[in-house]
């Protein structure tokens with residue numbers, strides 16, 4: 001893994017900005033925007049052009065409530081990762097607007113966006129993993145280092161608790177290549193939560209984990225949301241999604257259902273029904 005790619009999550013991320021978002025500041029289907037940790041309106045994302053063009057997102061409106069654990073589900077190719085990348089300010093929409101907290105990120109300069117991401121957001125993305133030249137401890141403390149500060153006493157406690165809960169205590173001096181995929185994933189999770197960011201974006205955070213560790217991660221994410229952080233998690237796993245307060249289902253680049261907490265059985269049933277509808 002190229003260290004520059006990983007650092008780019010926290011450092012300047014060169015992207016083409018949405019030049020002049022023309023949409024009115026009315027948020028379809030969203031209540032009071034003050035309670036939202038992140039939101040997007042009329043979000044459209046296309047890749048390619050001409051006959052090869054793909055519409056990954058089609059006029060999506062989503063608000064992520066503060067202190068809520070939101071799961072995003074949907075068939076492969078439905079736009080989950082694209083939505084999360086744009087919400088996290090790691091990619092730009094073709095059209096539409098996006099906010100983290102009260103700050104609109106579409107049109108924001110690279111430097112401001114970097115600072116905002118660094119201070120307000122945490123990331124667990126499979127494609128953005130650990131810096132290979134740093135040991136586990138340094139990887140975990142990277143967001144603090146890049147922000148030019150040391151963790152506060154409370155943050156040190158939080159990190160220690162997370163390291164203990166996720167069984168990484170005896171791995172702090174190891175480099176990523178000396179860890180299993182699941183251990184690397186756990187380090188990424190500790191790093192994402194270490195600064196207690198307002199919003200954590202997690203793409204398949206339990207994907208590489210055995211079921212016991214996966215449950216521990218989900219409990220930790222739930223606990224973080226109960227403490228007031230917002231969690232946005234893309235997952236294919238109905239059991240993982242059953243830990244969330246809210247489940248958004250995407251289909252063909254649109255939000256096709258927005259449900260309050262569901263059991264794993266209800267989620268599986270919904271997924272099955274929508275997959276059958278798609279092939280009918």
Ligand SMILES: Nc1ncnc2c1ncn2[C@@H]1O[C@H](COP(=O)(O)OP(=O)(O)OP(=O)(O)O)[C@@H](O)[C@H]1O
Nearest residue numbers: 047048054055056075076077078079080081082083
């Ligand atoms: N960089 C890209 N260039 C071209 N097409 C892309 C690109 N990124 C995504 N797409 C297309 O956009 C659509 C949505 O992709 P996305 O990765 O968001 O789906 P997903 O729901 O996260 O899928 P999965 O569950 O398989 O990870 C897909 O058709 C995909 O092929």
